[in-house]
Amino acid sequence: MPIYDVKTFRSREAVGALVGLTRKAIIERLESELAPHGLSAAQSLVVLVLAQGMADTAAGACKLLSHDPGAMTRLLDRLQEKGLVRRVPGPDRRSARLELMPKGRRVYAEINAAQVKVLNGMLRGFSPAEARQLESFLKRMLANA
Amino acid sequence: MPIYDVKTFRSREAVGALVGLTRKAIIERLESELAPHGLSAAQSLVVLVLAQGMADTAAGACKLLSHDPGAMTRLLDRLQEKGLVRRVPGPDRRSARLELMPKGRRVYAEINAAQVKVLNGMLRGFSPAEARQLESFLKRMLANA
DNA sequence: CTGCGATTGTTGCCTTGACAACAATTGTCC
DNA sequence: GGACAATTGTTGTCAAGGCAACAATCGCAG
Numbered sequence: 059m060p061i062y063d064v065k066t067f068r069s070r071e072a073v074g075a076l077v078g079l080t081r082k083a084i085i086e087r088l089e090s091e092l093a094p095h096g097l098s099a100a101q102s103l104v105v106l107v108l109a110q111g112m113a114d115t116a117a118g119a120c121k122l123l124s125h126d127p128g129a130m131t132r133l134l135d136r137l138q139e140k141g142l143v144r145r146v147p148g149p150d151r152r153s154a155r156l157e158l159m160p161k162g163r164r165v166y167a168e169i170n171a172a173q174v175k176v177l178n179g180m181l182r183g184f185s186p187a188e189a190r191q192l193e194s195f196l197k198r199m200l201a202n203a
Numbered sequence: 204m205p206i207y208d209v210k211t212f213r214s215r216e217a218v219g220a221l222v223g224l225t226r227k228a229i230i231e232r233l234e235s236e237l238a239p240h241g242l243s244a245a246q247s248l249v250v251l252v253l254a255q256g257m258a259d260t261a262a263g264a265c266k267l268l269s270h271d272p273g274a275m276t277r278l279l280d281r282l283q284e285k286g287l288v289r290r291v292p293g294p295d296r297r298s299a300r301l302e303l304m305p306k307g308r309r310v311y312a313e314i315n316a317a318q319v320k321v322l323n324g325m326l327r328g329f330s331p332a333e334a335r336q337l338e339s340f341l342k343r344m345l346a347n348a
Numbered sequence: 349c350t351g352c353g354a355t356t357g358t359t360g361c362c363t364t365g366a367c368a369a370c371a372a373t374t375g376t377c378c
Numbered sequence: 379g380g381a382c383a384a385t386t387g388t389t390g391t392c393a394a395g396g397c398a399a400c401a402a403t404c405g406c407a408g
Contacts, residue, residue: 060323061334067319069251070267073334074229074322076341081222082269083348088219100364106214117386122215124227129365131388152373152386174212177219178205180344189206189218192340195333196221199325203228245394262356274395276358297356297403355404366393374385 073199084176091172095165096140100125101133102169105142108158109166115153137162218344229321236317240310241285245270246278247314250287253303254311260298282307 062072069075085099092102104119113119116130125133134156137143142162148155158166181189207217214220230244237247249264258264261275270278279301282288287307293300303311326334 059331060319061326061329061331062319062322064316064319067315069248069255069315069318070257071338072318072322073326073338073341074233074318075248075268076338076345077222077226077229079269080341080344081226083345084219084222087348098364103214103220110214112215115386120386123220124224126364126366127387128367128389132364150374150386154387170212170214171209173214173217173219174205174207174209177207177217180347181206181218182347183343184206184340186204186206188340192337193216193218193221195329195337195340196218196225198328199225200221200228202325202327203232243394260356265356271395271397272357273359273397277394295356295404299357350408351406352408353404353406356402357400358402359398359400361397361399363396364394366391368389368391370387370389372386372388374383376381376383378379378381 080180084180087176087179088172091176092169095168097165097169100129101137102172104130104133104137105158105162105166106169106173108143108156109163114155114157115148115150116156117153119156225325229325232321232324233317236321237314240313242310242314245274246282247317249275249278249282250303250307250311251314251318253288253301254308254315259300259302260293260295261301262298264301 088099088102089097092099097105100123103123104125107113107119107122113122116127116134119125120127120130134143134145138145140161141159142165144157144159145154146157184192233244233247234242237244242250245268248268249270252258252264252267258267261272261279264270265272265275279288279290283290285306286304287310289302289304290299291302329337
């Protein structure tokens with residue numbers, strides 16, 4: 059059962075444009091929260107992924123965030139310069155294990171707080187059930203991809 | 204009533220990351236559909252906005268798509284080179300009225316079809332009511348921004 | 349009408365993600 | 379074990395958006 063029809067389709071009302079605008083609004087607010095640390099949204103996501111143990115290599119982070127490997131190399135370079143992350147030789151000699159430095163763990167706490175603050179702000183007026191339903195919708199769209 | 208809590212927050216499950224991934228998936232599929240025309244997703248959105256009469260100046264399109272004015276100038280240059288759009292002197296001498304060329308109108312039909320196809324594909328399994336609810340959720344988030 | 353702030357578009361500069369080519373390493377199939 | 383494909387990370391190059399500075403024009407307060 060198709061949702062949209064060519065004849066009645068109005069782009070600005072559709073999920074495509076709305077998702078794009080929503081993402082931009084989230085990033086804008088998140089980066090403004092993180093400005094004191096000079097972190098981009100993408101950088102903060104990587105720190106987050108490492109801190110929560112969801113990945114410990116560049117490739118792992120790339121898959122999780124569907125981020126470009128080339129961009130990831132340079133992103134990690136910057137995180138390393140900032141003293142948040144370091145590359146440690148791991149079992150696989152092609153890659154390096156990514157390890158959070160103490161400063162990285164401290165910053166992680168603030169990234170976490172910033173994300174929670176921004177998302178709660180944009181979900182103002184949502185009931186917990188609605189928020190979970192929104193998450194579920196988005197996951198279903200991703201599963202269709 | 205806050206949705207997320209600092210202690211239990213898991214980034215990858217949250218709306219922020221999901222919105223980002225969903226957007227990337229939509230763009231990927233849309234650009235692959237539009238590849239024959241060599242159009243980017245951003246370019247196609249501008250053509251769409253012009254064709255549906257939602258804007259007829261660069262500033263209008265910028266506001267609607269929350270796009271950077273500098274980037275918009277160059278984007279329009281490219282659309283003009285492709286023969287899809289032209290700048291016509293308008294009443295306001297600062298700006299130019301944007302007009303779709305015949306080729307632009309033809310391409311618009313295909314952009315429209317591509318968007319409908321991609322979105323319907325990613326909304327597979329959604330009931331019309333669910334899709335409208337998803338739209339509504341996203342609009343509410345944007346209204347909070 | 350005049351002056352001044354706001355709007356509009358353009359340009360230059362910077363950052364960053366996408367893509368392709370590549371080298372090193374790993375895993376697999378025979 | 380050895381050939382070969384797949385994985386991993388890096389680099390260079392390109393395209394595109396964000397930001398700041400600017401000029402032209404507009405609109406409004408006085």
